[in-house]
Amino acid sequence: MHAWHWVSSAICLVGMILFAVTGITLNHAAGIEARPQVQNWTGVLPQALRPSLSLKAANSALPMEVRRWLREQTGQRVPVRPAEWSDDEVYLSLPRAGGDAWLSIDRATGEVEYERTDRGWVALFNDLHKGRNTGPAWSWFLDIFAIACLVFCLTGLVLLKLHAGHRPSTWPMVMAGLAIPVLLVVLLLH
Template sequence: MKLSNLLGTVRQWHWITSALCLVGMLLFSVTGITLNHAADIKATPVVTTLEVELSEGIKQTLSNRESGPLPQAVRQFLINEHNIATPKTDAEWDDYEVYLGMPKPGGDAWLTIELESGLLIYENTDRGVISYLNDLHKGRNTSDAWRWFIDFFSILCIVFSLSGLWLLIRYANQRPSTWPLVVAGAIFPVLILILSAH
């Protein structure tokens, strides 16, 4: 491949990956700042609680279970009557109650059901938009699809960075400040780590 053709290909990789990464890089850069200053950003969690007794029919479906996810009847009741969606993940069962944890980005939710009385207690905590975005940054309590997105995004950033490096090499003779800036970008974080360690 001729140098001019290779240069055109690398340029194309660079601008395509930059376009694909633009929103993601802004999101991860902003949430990098908010995560770094999490203690300084005040948030008031909003907690929603529900207490309700289940019908005899639903209680009967619970009495026949010892493991696995919540019965479909309970899940359907929660979505129809209280707009609460529960996952099909396994709940924790014992002789007295069933517990289901439902962690999520930017908050948490859980429910317990007393098997004898049929009393259902549900609590949902929402810690706000910044907490939600911070959890997306970390991939905390997110879906498999989001984790795959983070992996794909990371690969795009690697291609973006390496194609940018190749372009720096190609045009370094025309821009004398190129390598001092690259070296400064590499040394500066290392110096901070070394100096702050002592």
């Protein structure tokens, strides 16, 4: 039990510290001033690429050659994801952790508008905490981290039981850890 507790705590240590810090920043998000940095880029899609926009069906991804051209022009990778196609334009939302981005292509003129917003490191860490716009790899990491935290807590509970006989304040402290949040929810939340 000691080995499981020790190993799970070692695996969780840095993640739990970051989770605690981002929990504080999320709790006080309104008081933390952010200065978003917005980058705008406009251009015109080459004539040779415009026919590929007329062949696409609604909710399909941008053609590979258009994505490649956009990456060359903006320096940003454009993922393969469904875009919003209307008669006049193609709109692609590009949400990301710690910011946002979008692009719009006029289907008739080829005019392209791209905007990227970076909300800073606090927003990035808050989004990582929530798993917002982070992708499947981060989602898997959060699930594995959560399982390791459960192992850490449950083995800690077993170790508390093993050593509680020598420490009379163990169970009153555990009960306080349960009672305080329950009382706050029952008495002080709307």
